[in-house]
Amino acid sequence: MDVLNQTRVTQFVFLGLTDNWVQEILFFMAFSAMYVLTLWGNILIMVTIVFTPCLSTPMYFFLSNLSFIDICHSSVTVPKMLEGLLFDRKTISCIAQLFFLHLFACAEILLLTIMAYDRYVAICAPLHYPNVNMRVCVQLVFVLWLVGTVHSLVQTFLTIRLPYCGPNVIDSYFCNVPPVIKLACTDTCLTGIPIVSNRGTISLSCFLALVASYTIILFSLRKQSAEGRRKALSTCLAHFMVVSLFFGPFSTDKLVSVFYTVVTPLLNPFIDTLRNEEIKSAMNFFSTFPEITVSPPKNPSI
Numbered sequence: 001m002d003v004l005n006q007t008r009v010t011q012f013v014f015l016g017l018t019d020n021w022v023q024e025i026l027f028f029m030a031f032s033a034m035y036v037l038t039l040w041g042n043i044l045i046m047v048t049i050v051f052t053p054c055l056s057t058p059m060y061f062f063l064s065n066l067s068f069i070d071i072c073h074s075s076v077t078v079p080k081m082l083e084g085l086l087f088d089r090k091t092i093s094c095i096a097q098l099f100f101l102h103l104f105a106c107a108e109i110l111l112l113t114i115m116a117y118d119r120y121v122a123i124c125a126p127l128h129y130p131n132v133n134m135r136v137c138v139q140l141v142f143v144l145w146l147v148g149t150v151h152s153l154v155q156t157f158l159t160i161r162l163p164y165c166g167p168n169v170i171d172s173y174f175c176n177v178p179p180v181i182k183l184a185c186t187d188t189c190l191t192g193i194p195i196v197s198n199r200g201t202i203s204l205s206c207f208l209a210l211v212a213s214y215t216i217i218l219f220s221l222r223k224q225s226a227e228g229r230r231k232a233l234s235t236c237l238a239h240f241m242v243v244s245l246f247f248g249p250f251s252t253d254k255l256v257s258v259f260y261t262v263v264t265p266l267l268n269p270f271i272d273t274l275r276n277e278e279i280k281s282a283m284n285f286f287s288t289f290p291e292i293t294v295s296p297p298k299n300p301s302i
Helices: 021-050 058-087 095-124 134-160 177-181 189-223 226-246 254-274 277-287
Strands: 012-014
Touching: 021 058, 021 254, 021 277, 058 095, 058 134, 058 254, 095 134, 095 177, 095 189, 134 177, 134 189, 177 189
Parallel strands: none
Antiparallel strands: none
8 A cells, every 4th residue: 555545643652661550650659759859959950050159150050051951851751751650641742752852862962062171171271261251151052952953853854754654652651763763654764864874973973072071181180289180080070970871871771761861860960969069068058048037026115
């Protein structure tokens, strides 16, 4: 039968994480708690940085943007997953989720690369770092959102233009390009080449830039004092741990996908906070800020 004469599939069905209702309840409780902690931790970092004047530096500006992206990235997949676990509603049109999933993933990988370059400037050119114009930082963030939007449009357009006229069941809990294009009722080789090339170019370029930045940083530490090396390594370690989580071994396994979409956005604020004395001090200041109490007026003496 001609593909064009077949009914086009517009709704996809998730298999989810499990079909055992007991496991679904346990997963729902665990992932709900993680999602709330993700929102709370990242919002706390953003508010602390915005309302603390001493944190008005490029590093903390980028860190607040990372927290924002983590909130958005997690919110693209987790609420729909929780809905499927609790109410057994596992259908989706995929277009919006595909677009925003790739938008925030691309924005995060680009931001991590920019943050690595920021650490390079701060450690290798410390005299010039205080003179960095915040306007340049804003422009870099604008560029990463622009590149992320273009990347996401390419991925989404190449995926949805394929004909889907047969099975509509996705063995996952969210829409991603590889499991979706497997359901297309046509040969996807020609479409898969630009999809993989687009994703691979961005990922490889950012990875090489990250490796180059940290290699130069490590070589430059040999010329610094022991105290300087300790401070530099402490500053870079948190960012390196976040990068390692993001660039870990890729897999389409559902449990690995849970790690990247649920656990990683939760770990980022804790990693950045626990190893950063300035943010911890700022948070302690807000927590110990004295409350303003208004006492009732005294009776005037007669």
